[in-house]
Amino acid sequence: MRLYSLSVLYKGDPKVHLLKAAYDVSTFNFFQRSSVQEFMTFTSQLIAERSALGSRASVKEQEYLCHVYVRSDGLAGVVIADNEYPQRVCFTLLDKVLDEFSRQVSKMDWPSGSPATISYSALDGYLSKYQV
Secondary structure (H helix, E strand, O other): OOEEEEEEEEEOOOOEEEEEEEEOOOOOOHHHHHHHHHHHHHHHHHHHHOOOOOEEEEEEEOOEEEEEEEOOOOEEEEEEEEOOOOHHHHHHHHHHHHHHHHHHOOHHHOOOOOOOOOOOOHHHHHHHHOOO
16 A cells, blocks of 8 residues: 655646645656656646535546545645555545645645745655555
8 A cells, every 4th residue: 555646736717736745656667757756746736627626536547546635725635546545544634734734834825836935845744654
């Protein structure tokens, strides 16, 4: 059971953009890592874009299970895990991360934020802590 990606996004008009993300691509071949990470970023944005405000969903994409939670304020979180990882744990993690993120990062920074401008460093810690 593995977690591969944990992303925080903002679902605003007209599209979704990434605020912060953490990846664990250590199980992949060195030469595949950047393309796997790009795939996970793209998939996270696509799933958040297609999810309604205030909704939770789990979507199967290739051999991964993508869990998305979009809050009613537009803040969204996506976890990409393997098929065996418990769904309930993923949504608990997303709740915790989005609550903490919204307390630490001003809501005014969400619409214009990017991974380079948002200072929130807890994602890597959560990704390694929740590995089984």
